[in-house]
Amino acid sequence: MDETTTEVAASEPVLGAPTFPPGTTLREYETIFALKPELADEAVDRFKERVRSLIHREQGKAIKFTVWGKKKTQYELERQNRATYVHVDYLGQGGLVAEIERNLRMSDDVVRYQTVKLGDEVSADKPVEQDLKLAGDADQPERPPREERERREEFGGDGGGEGEEFESA
Amino acid sequence: MAPYKERANREDVPAAGGRRRGGFGRKKVCRFCADHNLKIDYKEANALKLFVTERAKIIPRRISGNCAKHQREVARAIKRARILALLPFTVAQHS
Ligand SMILES: [Zn+2]
Numbered sequence: 001m002d003e004t005t006t007e008v009a010a011s012e013p014v015l016g017a018p019t020f021p022p023g024t025t026l027r028e029y030e031t032i033f034a035l036k037p038e039l040a041d042e043a044v045d046r047f048k049e050r051v052r053s054l055i056h057r058e059q060g061k062a063i064k065f066t067v068w069g070k071k072k073t074q075y076e077l078e079r080q081n082r083a084t085y086v087h088v089d090y091l092g093q094g095g096l097v098a099e100i101e102r103n104l105r106m107s108d109d110v111v112r113y114q115t116v117k118l119g120d121e122v123s124a125d126k127p128v129e130q131d132l133k134l135a136g137d138a139d140q141p142e143r144p145p146r147e148e149r150e151r152r153e154e155f156g157g158d159g160g161g162e163g164e165e166f167e168s169a
Numbered sequence: 170m171a172p173y174k175e176r177a178n179r180e181d182v183p184a185a186g187g188r189r190r191g192g193f194g195r196k197k198v199c200r201f202c203a204d205h206n207l208k209i210d211y212k213e214a215n216a217l218k219l220f221v222t223e224r225a226k227i228i229p230r231r232i233s234g235n236c237a238k239h240q241r242e243v244a245r246a247i248k249r250a251r252i253l254a255l256l257p258f259t260v261a262q263h264s
Pocket of ligand 1: 200201202203236237238239
């Protein structure tokens with residue numbers, strides 16, 4: 001909470017972490033969410049700060065955000081094959097994860113999210129770390145998958161077509 | 170496609186009663202047991218690619234040589250990576 005975040009995307013003030021009584025332990029989680037690739041860097045930062053505020057409002061403590069950057073996805077997410085991944089490490093207790101995931105689910109900008117528990121009795125004194133921003137994958141031209149996708153659908157589409165043709169021939 | 174039939178016909182499934190190592194194929198040792206610095210992390214998709222086939226299926230431990238414990242961890246990591254689209258569930262076949 002005495003952490004001075006350098007690039008707070010202004011607009012809304014970011015809520016600091018609550019103070020915890022000495023000896024408090026919390027669970028540690030990490031959530032990774034994938035945002036639509038068309039989101040600009042500033043929008044990603046704003047989103048990140050919203051999540052930080054949310055964690056703090058729900059009596060948790062955000063430890064570290066890592067923006068992985070725009071990465072190629074291994075299958076299409078909402079019809080696109082790139083997404084901006086954000087990783088957040090945080091402390092909290094019952095209900096916090098549900099609240100975060102509820103918010104992620106409601107957002108149109110989020111195409112995927114997943115939370116994993118990292119630890120059970122982690123001291124609330126665990127120090128906050130500097131946010132990190134990674135480069136992501138190099139920009140490539142979008143795949144022109146039209147014909148390919150249509151070809152694939154053809155395969156899946158007609159079961160038993162072959163047999164019929166054989167009989168009529 | 171008849172996966173079950175295919176499986177029943179596979180030659181590399183040892184008959185009940187133990188397997189024969191007829192000179193070929195040395196005893197595999199779990200690489201995670203051998204090297205404790207190796208981490209299994211669902212965020213490291215590139216490292217996990219070693220444990221999936223070209224068609225993105227999880228390689229069974231009788232092939233990979235992983236021990237049961239580490240195979241479970243690898244499988245869990247692969248499944249987590251798939252959910253985030255860091256790994257594919259399957260790979261479309263180009264014919
Ligand atoms: Zn092992």
